[in-house]
Amino acid sequence: MCAFTLxxxxxxxxxxxxxxxxxWTGLAVSECGSDxxxxxxxxxxxxFEKITDKDISSMTIINYLPRGTGPRTSxxxxxxxxxxIVCYYFISHQEDTMRFRPCIDIHNGSVKQIVGGSLADxxxxxxxxxxxxxxxxxxxxxxRTHGLNGGHIIILNxxxxxxxxxxxxxxxxxxxxxxxxLQIGGGINDKNATAFLDKGASHVIVTSFVFRGGEIxxxxxxxxxxAVGKNRLVLDLSCRRRGDSYxxxxxxxxxFTDVKLTAETLEDLSRHCDEFLIHAVDVExxxxxxxxxxxxxxxxxxxxxxxxxxxxxxxDLEKLKALGRGRxxxxxxxxxxxxxxxxxxxxxxxxxx
Numbered sequence: 001m002c003a004f005t006l007x008x009x010x011x012x013x014x015x016x017x018x019x020x021x022x023x024w025t026g027l028a029v030s031e032c033g034s035d036x037x038x039x040x041x042x043x044x045x046x047x048f049e050k051i052t053d054k055d056i057s058s059m060t061i062i063n064y065l066p067r068g069t070g071p072r073t074s075x076x077x078x079x080x081x082x083x084x085i086v087c088y089y090f091i092s093h094q095e096d097t098m099r100f101r102p103c104i105d106i107h108n109g110s111v112k113q114i115v116g117g118s119l120a121d122x123x124x125x126x127x128x129x130x131x132x133x134x135x136x137x138x139x140x141x142x143x144r145t146h147g148l149n150g151g152h153i154i155i156l157n158x159x160x161x162x163x164x165x166x167x168x169x170x171x172x173x174x175x176x177x178x179x180x181x182l183q184i185g186g187g188i189n190d191k192n193a194t195a196f197l198d199k200g201a202s203h204v205i206v207t208s209f210v211f212r213g214g215e216i217x218x219x220x221x222x223x224x225x226x227a228v229g230k231n232r233l234v235l236d237l238s239c240r241r242r243g244d245s246y247x248x249x250x251x252x253x254x255x256f257t258d259v260k261l262t263a264e265t266l267e268d269l270s271r272h273c274d275e276f277l278i279h280a281v282d283v284e285x286x287x288x289x290x291x292x293x294x295x296x297x298x299x300x301x302x303x304x305x306x307x308x309x310x311x312x313x314x315x316d317l318e319k320l321k322a323l324g325r326g327r328x329x330x331x332x333x334x335x336x337x338x339x340x341x342x343x344x345x346x347x348x349x350x351x352x353x
Contacts, residue, residue, distance in 0.1 A: 098321050099329045100352025101306045102148050104139045104174050104182070107156040109166030111136055113334040114156070124161055130340035136170035140177030142338070146349045148181075150329070152205060152234075152277060152306075155186030158251075175200035183234055185277070190220070190227040197228060204228055205277055207236040208250040214258040221272055231274050237261055238279035238308075239294060246294060253281045261294070266301050276305040283310030284333075290316050295323040304329060311335055313343065317351060 104111055108124055111132040118127035132139075136153070143151050153171050157163045167186075175182055176199070184196050185205025193204045210221040224233055238253055239246040239261045246261040259265060266276065278298065280291035290310045298305045307320060308331035320330055332348055335341035 098324070098326045098352060099150070100148060100348055101329045101331050102139070102143050102151040103308070103331050103333055104136055104151070104153045104171075105156060105333065106136065106153065106167045106170045106186075108163045109170065111139060111170060113339045124157060124163055126156070129334040132339070136172075136174030137177040139338075140174035140182060142345075144178040144181055147353065148349060150183065150202070150304075150306075151181070152183040152185060152331070153201075154205070155184070157186075159187045171196075172199050183277075185234070185236055190223040193224065193228050197232065203232045203234045203274060205234040205236050207238065207248070210235070211248060211250045211257045211259065214256075216259060216269075225272060230272065233273045234275045234277050235269055235273045236277045236279070237266075237269070238277070238281055238284075240281045241291075246291075246297075249281060253279070253284075261297065263297060263300065266297070266305075270301060270303045273303070275303055276301060278305065278307055280307070280309030284308065288312060290320055292319070292323060295320050295328060298328045299324045301327075306331055308333065312341075314347075314351065317348075 105113060107114060107126055111134060113129040114126040153174055155164070155167045155171055157167050161167075164187075171184055175184065175196070179200035180202050182201060183203040183205050184201040185207070187208075188196070188204045188206045189209040193206075196204055204224075206224055210217055210224060212220065237248050240249050240253070240256065241247075242256065248257045248259045248261055248265075249255060250257060261278070270276070276298070278294065280294045283289065283291050288310055289312060290307070294309075295307055298307060305327075306329040307324070311317060311320070311330060311332045312335045317330065320328060330352060332343060333339060335343045336345050336348065337343060338345045
């Protein structure tokens with residue numbers, strides 16, 4: 001836990017703005033350099049607005065960041081009189097915190113589900129499993145009403161595509177429907193990231209910008225942290241198998257890097273971001289079972305991690321729960337009934353809530 005004091009003008013301005021969750025939290029935590037603060041008796045499994053003053057101190061909650069992963073919660077509280085801002089980051093010791101993180105994949109101006117390995121920028125092609133008649137706002141509102149924080153929007157066309165503006169419009173409508181509840185990825189860099197945050201994204205998701213020439217580009221990673229703050233950065237480490245190893249892939253999963261997905265890679269990169277999102281691309285969109293080796297690798301990550309790829313049944317979810325010891329969040333796409341599949345969205349939401 002750490003603290004710093006704002007000037008009276010800054011503090012009053014903060015209160016008057018009625019700021020959206022996350023905005024000052026990221027700044028405060030990064031400036032304070034807060035380490036993890038462990039507190040076993042904090043009821044962090046509760047929705048944050050239900051945690052009362054007595055649970056932490058006599059401060060008043062003026063902003064908070066619900067991380068969407070149960071035991072990991074960070075935020076900011078303030079003393080009304082002194083303007084003292086206190087940032088905190090708690091980790092409880094619950095094991096079973098697996099949560100459903102829904103998705104909104106956007107391609108050629110429509111919300112759809114595709115076979116992950118089939119994307120091709122040339123001709124804006126992809127093998128489609130489902131093309132929705134609903135727009136991004138519909139899914140944003142659906143996830144909001146079910147309390148499914150921390151889902152992600154992925155724009156699948158590159159920025160130079162004739163469909164990109166239509167994709168962005170769909171994404172903006174979803175963000176507007178669930179402000180502060182969704183992350184966004186797809187062509188994110190240090191120049192455009194803040195625009196998506198301003199539109200209501202809780203985090204930005206980045207891959208290609210921080211992997212250049214097949215390697216991790218630490219300069220670009222630092223630029224991303226400077227642009228949005230570590231607390232609002234998600235690294236997409238989606239991977240494909242080559243031989244006996246899994247390699248991180250970029251450019252909408254079309255290009256292999258030379259970076260293997262290993263426990264060491266996850267540990268090193270966890271110091272630079274708030275969460276991981278990992279699509280097992282070889283099974284993504286096929287609804288034929290999970291990539292077990294990838295799932296097992298995520299069990300020991302120190303930051304929240306979301307697995308996506310191949311989930312087609314509740315047996316797959318139970319398998320993922322066992323492999324990840326209940327610590328891995330999950331995404332289900334093509335298998336959901338809202339995307340033409342057989343798994344009832346309502347049942348999946350209950351399983352992962």
